[in-house]
Amino acid sequence: xxxxxxxxxxxxxxxxxxxxxxxxxxxxxxxxxxxxxxxxxxxxxxxxxxxxxxxxxxxxxxxxxxxxxxxxxxxxxxxxxxxxxxxxxxxxxxxxxxxxxxxxxxxxxxxxxxxxxxxxxxxxxxxxxxxxxxxxxxxxxxxxxxxxxxxxxxxxxxxxxxxxxxxxxxxxxxxxxxxxxxxxxxxxxxxxxxxxxxxxxxxxxxxxxxxxxxxxxxxxxxxxxxxxxxxxxxxxxxxxxxxxxxxxxxxxxxxx
Numbered sequence: 001x002x003x004x005x006x007x008x009x010x011x012x013x014x015x016x017x018x019x020x021x022x023x024x025x026x027x028x029x030x031x032x033x034x035x036x037x038x039x040x041x042x043x044x045x046x047x048x049x050x051x052x053x054x055x056x057x058x059x060x061x062x063x064x065x066x067x068x069x070x071x072x073x074x075x076x077x078x079x080x081x082x083x084x085x086x087x088x089x090x091x092x093x094x095x096x097x098x099x100x101x102x103x104x105x106x107x108x109x110x111x112x113x114x115x116x117x118x119x120x121x122x123x124x125x126x127x128x129x130x131x132x133x134x135x136x137x138x139x140x141x142x143x144x145x146x147x148x149x150x151x152x153x154x155x156x157x158x159x160x161x162x163x164x165x166x167x168x169x170x171x172x173x174x175x176x177x178x179x180x181x182x183x184x185x186x187x188x189x190x191x192x193x194x195x196x197x198x199x200x201x202x203x204x205x206x207x208x209x210x211x212x213x214x215x216x217x218x219x220x221x222x223x224x225x226x227x228x229x230x231x232x233x234x235x236x237x238x239x240x241x242x243x244x245x246x247x248x249x250x251x252x253x254x255x256x
Contacts, residue, residue: 001096004032010089011067020117020149021083023070025091031068034061036125037100037215037247040070041223042082043092050078055220057120058096060127071120071149097223098246101190101213104129111186113175113201115141118193119149121215125190126157135159139178141197145169176200186210202250212250216241
């Protein structure tokens with residue numbers, strides 16, 4: 001898939017949580033084709049301590065408004081600088097990068113499991129499924145009800161189930177403890193979030209014989225497989241998550 005370096009115009013920056021902002025971007029020309037699970041590398045201007053681009057998952061692509069959404073966790077100097085962008089500013093992006101989720105097939109029952117900022121690529125995946133006439137099921141986990149992200153958006157595309165560690169919303173506990181995993185049968189699971197969560201989901205999927213893909217969040221500097229900082233050990237040897245992933249079949253990962 002062709003890659004582009006674009007100066008995208010900021011439509012809005014919305015603080016949706018103390019630690020997260022939603023950045024909406026547009027362009028004078030139609031945005032390039034992008035697939036659920038792919039990501040962009042954004043240049044952070046005006047930050048003296050940020051030298052490398054930051055990888056951000058594609059949260060959603062609105063073809064009607066010609067908008068690209070990026071859900072950004074403000075965890076360091078670079079991402080905090082991104083949160084200060086204002087409407088009319090420009091953000092230099094390299095996109096689309098990496099390989100996305102396997103598209104759902106007609107009649108296939110797919111469960112999308114996300115935690116924290118890892119819910120980001122699952123929104124676009126769910127929207128693509130809905131457009132294809134396939135209803136997705138979302139299972140979203142967070143520490144508290146206040147930490148749940150974009151649930152109103154997820155509700156537009158499919159069934160949404162929630163777990164919180166403190167029980168303030170949905171079922172109390174982790175996503176792998178939710179009752180839907182014992183009461184319903186799924187053909188495939190796609191997951192993204194903290195590595196311990198994804199490993200737990202992978203173990204559950206293997207135990208139940210469910211096909212499963214995980215979107216890894218290794219540190220990525222170049223996004224093109226040149227710097228080798230995002231290498232992951234797999235059954236096929238060492239691979240670059242940015243180029244060969246970030247989405248992998250769990251059977252190829254050397255996880256416990």
